Each structure stands twice: as structure tokens, then as C-alpha cells.
Amino acid sequence: MIDDVTPGPHGPLASVLAIRRGQGDAHTGGLEHREALIYTLGKAAELEHLIMVQYLFAAFSLKQKVDEGLTPETLAAVLRWRKTLLQIGEQEMLHLALVQNLLTAVGAAPRLARPNFPMPAYAYPAGVRIELLPFDEAALRHFAFLERPDGMDIEDAEGFEAIARAVALPHDEHDEIVPHLQEFDTIGQLYRSIQVGLEHLADRLGPERLFIGPPNAQATEGHFRWPELVAVTDLASARRAIDTIVEQGEGARGEWRDAHFGRLLGILDEYLELKQADPGFEPARPVVAANVRPQPTGVVVPLISDAGTTRCMDLLNVAYEVLLQLLSRYFAHTDESPEQLAVLADVSVGLMYTAIRPLGSVVTTQPVGPDMPGVTAGPGFELFYQVDYLLPHREAAWVLMEERLREAAAFARRCGELCTPALMEPLAKAARSLEKYADQLQAAT
Secondary structure, three states: OOOOOOOOOOOHHHHHHHHHHOOOOOOOOOOOOHHHHHHHHHHHHHHHHHHHHHHHHHHHHEOOOHHHOOOHHHHHHHHHHHHHHHHHHHHHHHHHHHHHHHHHHOOOOOOOOOOOOOOOHHHOOHHHOOOOOOOOHHHHHHHHHHHOOOOOOOOOHHHHHHHHOOOOOOOOHHHOOOOOOOOOOOHHHHHHHHHHHHHHHHHHHOHHHHOOOOHHHOOOHHHHOOOOOOOOOOHHHHHHHHHHHHHHHOOEOOEOOOOHHHHHHHHHHHHHHHHHHOOOOOOEOOEEEEEOOOOOOOOOOOEOOOHHHHHHHHHHHHHHHHHHHHHHHHHOOOOOOHHHHHHHHHHHHHHHHHHHHHHHHHHOOOEOOOOOOOOEEEEOOOOOOOOOOOOOOHHHHHHHHHHHHHHHHHHHHHHHHHOOHHHHHHHHHHHHHHHHHHHHHHHHO
16 A cells, blocks of 8 residues: 655655645545546556666676586576566566556556666665666565565465565665655555555546546557557456556466566576586676766766777667657557557567667677776666657657667667677667668658
């Protein structure tokens, strides 16, 4: 259940949070009016986005070849773990899309912006610390902690033992200098509060007054190929969307073993077994989350000084930026035809699989710079804007997205000519993909 704002200063920020959240009534989930619901759904969208990026970072950090110090047997295990983490990351993308559908359904704009890494400790509740971590025991326990079931059957002894193996990252409460929302202890609890709030508002306002978003603005399986991606048009479909998010993470009614929580603990068990057999076993590259430029907030972050790594990372960041623009346009489209919506979806998915994913994997093989010897660069997924990624006017939006992809393709070609041989082919492939997607957008306008 969503609690009230924690005790502390009662300045303008605290007042705004209290107004947005309502009174925390158990019968409303703390969401007594539409503004509180939209605000909390926006927080849920941020979290799904951030958690997805965490899984991608851990997957990109894993070694992929025997010549990286693995045996054929350990390589097989590591590739299985990478596949599982990428699959979980893909399901987090599904969850993000479902949250956008919920936002659209109640009349709100899509929410694809998020805080940049690293984030201050008070950005989210202590149990939901978000950090980019390379694959290791601590990362697996942290991921399992985020996905842990909200309520375990008291007779499920195995489940209680499993939860004990999920451990949160350390959280320094003394870092907090402003009031923040103690919104939830688990992600499932957040979504159940959202569900209660939806039910309360549907009862108070009437379903036809609550679900005012255009049905044709909903993302569905037809464009994104997820059977679970339901259009949210009423309370029943909203419940189905929330059930999918919670059950894929925690498990449905106690069936946690095949959910994210159980799959992560399965990887942890296998990792610890291999580590016990060979204490020198290291499945991950020596990766650290690093940025190309300093944070405008002043938060200290490792900076990349190697020229080739800088170019590769910036290309990844630009592809990621255009992906968010495409998705924002899809979820807040105006007069796009069904064929144009399909192109937005296809190019979005294509960028993830043929640009962001391969660049994320290759950049973790590249040095941060001479000031950090022996350390490779993990993608910081830098966002360049503090606002959302919506381009509101259709004709201008399509021109800008195509233009940005062509600029990125040209940048990739130039970098490929200047970079080390290890980066030449990945950058050439990225350039071809980016140019292809620019052509696809141009043909659809």
C-alpha cells in the first residue's frame, strides 16, 4: 500500500507530493483522484524503464567467447544466463508498453523520460535502489530483491528460503536531504495500489469518465508481437495489464519459479556452483558504468577518455534517444495511418536488436581510458534532455526522426574509419541498419 510522505521538511515539494498522492486511504490505494493516478503511473513507467536498462547492462557485461577466459562448459552457462537476462529485459519492455497503455487509457501522455544514472539514494524507496551493475552475485541478489513476491504463502517453505537469498543493495538513508515518497516495498505492491486506485476512480467517476483515452492509441500485439500486450480500454483490461506485469516478475499465485524472481535465483544457484568449483571463474568483463560527458547535476560518474570508446558509446546513446522518440510518437500519435504506426513499431524494435543491443555488447570490450587501466566501459544510457521525448507535430516529427537516423549513420561510418579494427565492423553494421531505418521512415511519410 502506498504510504504518506515520510516525516521531514514541509516545504513546497512536500506539499506537492501530498496533494498528488491523496490521503493514503487503504480503499483507494492512496490514489483518490486522476492526478494522483497519473503521477504514480508515471513513476511506474520510470521504474520499468530503469529496471529494463539494468538487465540490459548486466547482459552486455557478460563474456561471449572462449578466448575471454572461459571454458566451453562455462561459456555455455554464461550464454544461457545472457539469454535469460535479455529475455527478462524484453519482458520489462513489454511492462513499459503496458504502463504506457494505462497512461493513455486515462487520458495522459506517454512517459518515457527517466532520471540519468547514477541517481541519488533518495530517488526511490530504499528497497528499490536502481544502479547499473555488471553481472555478479550481488547483482543477481539485487535483481531478485526487486522482483521478490509481495506476499508468499505461509506454507511455502521453499519460497521463504528463496526470498532470503534476495538481498537489497546497501542504501544510505543519511543521504536524504529532501522528502520523498515511501511508495511501496515491492514493485508488485506498487501495481496493486494502482489497481485499487483504478477501481476506486472507476467507481467514483464511472468507467466511461475514467477511461477517456482513444482506443486506437493503444499498443497491441499486432504491432509489437507480444500476445500479452493488451489494449487498455476498461477496468477489466487494466486489471489484465497489471496482472501480466506482476505475475511475470513475481509469479502468479505462488508460481514464482518460472517468473523473473525464480529464474534469477536459478542463475544465482548455477553461478555459485561454478564459482565454488573454480574460484577463479569470472563470467563478466571488468565493466564499469561510464558516461561520455559529465552529469549536469554534478553527480560524479566515470568518464570515458578513449576516443574509439567515446564514439561507440555516443552512437549507442543516439540510437537509444531516437528509439525513445519513435516510441513517444507511437504512443502519442495524431493522424498516422495504421501502416505508419506499424513502421514506427518496426523501426523501434529494429533499433533495439540491430543497433543498441550489438553496440552495448561490443562497447563493454573497449577501454574506458588510460586513467582506468584494465577497465572496460559499460553503457550509461545517457539521456540528453530533462523533458520527455515527444515530438508533437506529425510531419515535423517524421522528418526529425529520419534526419537523426541519417546523422547517426553518417557518424557511425566516420567513426568506423577512425576506430580500432575491433570496432570497424560493428560500426559499419550499425551504419547500415540506421540508414535502412531512415529509408523506411522516409518511405512511410
